[in-house]
Amino acid sequence: MAKGLRMRSTACRNRFSMKSIFAAPSSHLPRPATLALVLALTLGSGGAWSQGSPDAPALGASPETLIDHARQSNPGFAAARAEALAAQERVTPAGALPDPTFEVELMDATNTMNGRSASLLPGQVGETRYRITQPLPGWGKRELAVKAATAQATQADAMRDTSWAELAAKIETLWLRYYAADREHALTREGLTLLQSLEQLSLARYELGLLPQQAVLRMQREITAQRLALVEVEQRRKGLAAGLNGLLGRAHDAPLAPPDNPAPLPERLEATVLFEAAASANPEVNAAGSGIDVASAERERTYRNRLPDFAVGVRNNRPYEGKASWDVMFEVMIPLQQSSRRAREREAEYMLLAAEARREDARARTSGELGSAWSMYVQGRETLRLLQHTLLPQAQATRDASQAALASGKVDFDSVIEAERQLIDIRTRQLQTELETRLALTEIRKLTGEFK
Template sequence: MKPLIAGLRSLRLAAGIAVLAASAFGHAQDAVPPSAAAAPLGADLPGLIEYARVNNPAFAVDRAEAEAARERVEPAGALPDPSFQVELMDVTNRMHGGPTTLVPGEVGETRYRVIQPLPAWGKRELAERAAGARADQAEAARDAAWTNTAAEIKAAWLRYYAADREAGLNRDALALLQSLEEITLSRYRLGLLPQQAVLRAQREITSQRLALVGVEQRRRGTASALNALLGRTPGSALAAPQEPPPLPQGVALAPLVERTRAIHPAITAEARGIDVARLERDRTWRDRYPDFSLGLTNNRPLGGENSWDVMLEVMIPLQQSARRAREREAALMVTAAHARRAAAESTLLGELGSAYAAFTSGHETLQLLRGTLTPQAEATRDATRAAFSAGRVDFDTVLEAERQLVDTRIALLQADVETRMALAEIEKLAGEQP
């Protein structure tokens, strides 16, 4: 009986430990932040773009300015604040035989007046609409600035990716040269190679190490530039870049042109600028009509009965030459706004054509390098190694084959990065919002 009881106690203890462990594991899982499964910062572009959207200081300025412009819409259409006046009549109290005073109610007569300015009909509505168009323009300018910032981040990350991959290629080349050095030393000890071959191998290894130092320095520089765009300190750590997504097989130019004209935020900002100029022109024309002011006065004579006065004030538009000049200025600003939009569209379409040409050229270069030149260089390298092992070629031929293969791989990497940069430029010019 006692062993059975002891066994049950042990079972309960084991079950309790299991429950506590499961509970602790569940709490540990709950404590893991949602972003833990995401790629570390620097590994891919989406994470960098989202980080910069929150932390990039230049974009924070654009975002705050756009929000400030939106807050100006409501005040633009509001009535001006009224003014309050206190007028003291007969402060010397000659008519009442009292002392001189500035206290309201103790002078000959005290007047309390409230004046409300009233702009002419339609002016407040036009001012509110113009402020709304300025807010739309500021938001479009914010989107254009963000598109440029995101494109800069893409280009910086691609340079970071290129430097990282080039460093890997240089390390692989260095490892190959070191293996060749061992083969050369062993054959030199057997008297099959002259000493010059050993020295040549060691010289190539030193040159490769120097190249690797330069590439590593460039990698650190690209990382610092990327951190600057993210609003981080230059020495902040970045994860090693992952492989970017595959390139598209091709893009059509005509839809890109139409998309750029239709939705690019820079062109949208200039279009909103045309709206602003038109509304300002209409508001300037409204200045031909006079503004008004209404006043209500409470008269309080000393020792007399209170009375009320109503006042209407009308502005007299006499300065016709100045007003006509402002109207001509407003009309010319509309013309300038149309010209700015046309200039922005022409510039963007020209840049789009250049980026499209670079993309198509880079795509063709990649096909040649990946499909023809790289396999040829690999086959040459393998054949040269086999011939070197059999003693049919000298060491210089082996080094030249290895160098050609490394150069081909680096050229393939550079062509891939340049093509991706051209694609990023196309996406920017087509108005794609990351």
């Protein structure tokens, strides 16, 4: 009898454990039509979720997608692009002739000579004169104006390219930090999961009297510290995402896709090739070189101003009582203000010297920055090689050995925690070294003009 009661009690417990928390009474089971409606809504919402906005799944997965998006949406680059287009539109009017002038002159408007009342109407005064005058710049001045405007347009294009290189490099830099924060978040969560599993083991052994309370408390302190690190990394990742959205002209909380793994680092970079590329394709150096062309063209224009400008015109004279006549005029500007002209010529010479010095300064700074970035990249590659192939395998082997020794009772929990902490530190250092190496590569790409 007791055996039968135990069997019925076990069966009841099994039936109770098999019931789901989502189970409904039979009287409240959904009808077929209601079930079909719920299924349709579920599938529809799933389809809408999977479609989303066209760029949401891919935007943020790689720096290339962000850079392509910023080319059209970044306000700063839009301003630089508009300024370059405006400079190109100045070339055509620079070589155009000045607009002619038209004059109406009323001679003897009081009609004193005719004895009539005063008048301001053409033809009702003593004599009306109509004159059209066309200013003519001196020889070669129009061509030099076109040359100067063309040089300024080229300089504006170079400044636009410089602005774009800075923006693209900044986006890639922020994305790399966003990528590193995402990977650090994953490493921190992995370490927290492992520490939590060790906590369960330590509690089990503490209940059996095989572990002192201090070891359990230390384990819990490590878990709390790991949770704090997880919160810090998460906030840093959100801040970097907001910075990227700001560069893209989006809302600060616009969603970004999780970053994919970037392309493998180049095994080797030739310093000679890099310095040659920086000397010929660096945007800042090219902009400074365009400044020399602008200063040279302005100097030529300033010296050409020693020659006078001219004007030609025709005039029609119409007396109140008399025959109309025509006059032809020729005007020439007399260059008497020599002191002001000499000052402007000296100014043009100094501006050319400043432009040349500015280009040399850009070359020197580019060379120094490139040398520093290249050295950092080489050092980072070597450090990564040692971490990946030597230090990290050793730390993993130490961690595995300490866990195996803990299972057999040969070491205590402090040794396991210390081995796990060393492994986490080495992985974090590896990630930080990879970030610094990739940032150096981004700087090299910017200095050598690869962002176009």
